[in-house]
Amino acid sequence: MTDMRALDTHRPLDRPHSPPEGSPPVSSEDEVAGAIRTARAAQPGWAATPAAERGAALRSAAASVRAHAEDLAKLVSAETGRPFASAEEGVLAGVSTLEQYAELGPVHGGRSLLGSWDAMDFMVPEPRGVVVALTPWNDPVAVACGLLGAALVTGNTVVHKASERCPQTGVLLNRLMAAAFPDGVLHGITGDGSVGALLAADRDVDVVAHVGGTATGRAIAAATALTGAKALLENGGNDPLVVDADVDPVWAAGQAALGAFTNAGQLCTSVERIFVHAAIADEFLDALCRAAHEWTPQPLVDERQREHVHQHVAEAVADGATALTGGSVPNGEGAFYPATVLARCTPGMRVMREETFGPVAPVRVVESFAQGLAEAAEDDHGLAATVLTVSMAHAQQAWRTLPVGTVKVNAVFGGAPGGAAQPRGLSGTGFGYGPELLDEMTTTKVVHVAQIQPSSQARRAAS
Structure with missing residues (x-):
């Protein structure tokens, strides 16, 4: 796995995704x-x-x-x-x-x-x-x-x-x-x-x-x-983002959008589920929706992956989530899927339990940082996690207790070269x-x- 810093995701495609012809034969x-x-x-x-x-x-x-x-x-x-x-x-x-x-x-x-x-x-x-x-x-x-x-x-x-x-x-x-x-x-x-x-x-x-x-x-x-x-x-992973009450909600929403929508959410360490403190949840969700609307659409790898992503979103909506942005398959060529923000998500939804690997930001509002941290840890995966907080005590608590290979504090991507981690669980x-x-x-x-x-x-x- 490489160090996934912020990539050039806002550059539009010149044409719809069209795989080249003449794929090599399958080895016998x-x-x-x-x-x-x-x-x-x-x-x-x-x-x-x-x-x-x-x-x-x-x-x-x-x-x-x-x-x-x-x-x-x-x-x-x-x-x-x-x-x-x-x-x-x-x-x-x-x-x-x-x-x-x-x-x-x-x-x-x-x-x-x-x-x-x-x-x-x-x-x-x-x-x-x-x-x-x-x-x-x-x-x-x-x-x-x-x-x-x-x-x-x-x-x-x-x-x-x-x-x-x-x-x-x-x-x-x-x-x-x-x-x-x-x-x-x-x-x-x-x-x-x-x-x-x-x-x-x-x-x-x-x-x-x-x-x-x-x-x-x-x-x-x-x-x-x-x-x-x-x-x-x-x-792969089901990487959480925990947003504390003491951070700027607009900045935090920018980090969430970067983590969830970069490369159409198709990165090993993409943000897959978000836990935001109730004290800033409304401002955070408004800013995240604005960021989603401004994000330049990118195609998923193929129609099969888009169907997988949409199935996660559709099941979440059927189970009570609200698609504040996106959430539908667009018309036209290419396996595009819009940047999607889901509110009112609950832990039992598949979009919160499994890796979606698409441009989807499922958001759960929590009453405390401790609740967000606890729910973030309740997962069978253990690749990476991100915490946004001003509190050094909360940062220390997060990296010491989250059962994942990589913990990032106040940045969804980045890191010094040469760092290596061991994933946990699935x-x-x-x-x-x-x-x-x-x-x-x-x-x-x-x-x-x-x-x-x-x-x-x-x-x-x-x-």
Whole structure:
């Protein structure tokens, strides 16, 4: 996962979302098995390659991706509907990630241990083997570069399947990167969830790294439990925003709109549910509706995703919520859905319990900050959360008690580079980015080297 700062979401599209023609064919079962066998055969040689050379190869791959950033961004925009400027920003973020891992990989080491003077004791990281990377459509290049870069630079070989919603993006990225490595080190596969299931269930795979939906992540966890492979999962979230009584409601509404509507709500850390203090709720809702009206519509990835989003909204309205803005499927081409503000939401509604992944801001009014914090914590997911408050005591209470991997105070997006978190609950397991991802892609061996005693050598010579 990349650091999702505020992106250029207000730039209108030149045309409706229209995926390119000529999608690559789905890889067959034999092709999937062959890719894994090829990766297995190439892995010992790649692991034996000096770390500095692996880093240099990854740096070369990064340069190739940078040189073709415009081509990749055009494909991302065409296949997913993401505005070109935002898509290009995602591609360049992926390049930056590759460059970072090219530097971090060669210095990723173990540590020495203080044993006896006549021996050496140390711990050393080793590659896990064959890594399967299953990456999503919402930021396809940036996310893939993180998983591929960390796996490759630490000596693993990789079989990568991009989402079936952006197959051509995946094909081009794999081709550009694979050219920098020896044959068999990086192999691209195309297809839908059935192909991903074949990859995850193969007993010759050592790691399955997945960024995507919760249901898929749970299926991968079940498959790897049988094969013994490591599952590295970011399964999405249901990220809450808690708004305290002491903040400017107009500013808070701007933060809520940014978190809920950026990239049409199709970010891993989008704001999915909002808890606002009753003391400022009316002003907050008015300002949020104004922000929603001003937000430039962006298309969802496809009609299937729009139907999913609208179903969440329609069910909430049927259960008593009020759509203050949006809430209906517009006419015309493209999978557009308006920025939608839902008031009078209750905890039992599906729009509050599950990840909607669309431009929807469900709002629940609470009587106290403590109530908002408690209800925000009552969820099976645990990816991220945001709190807006002037109170340092409330900020401290929030980050200490919210059961999520990332807590943001007074900003829905942002953060220093290099930060890495572990999701909780249904949101997954393991570090999915940052320097710690190198640890996830390796396994640690402890070594004790003792010196043969002189008396033993003498006895052997005498015999």
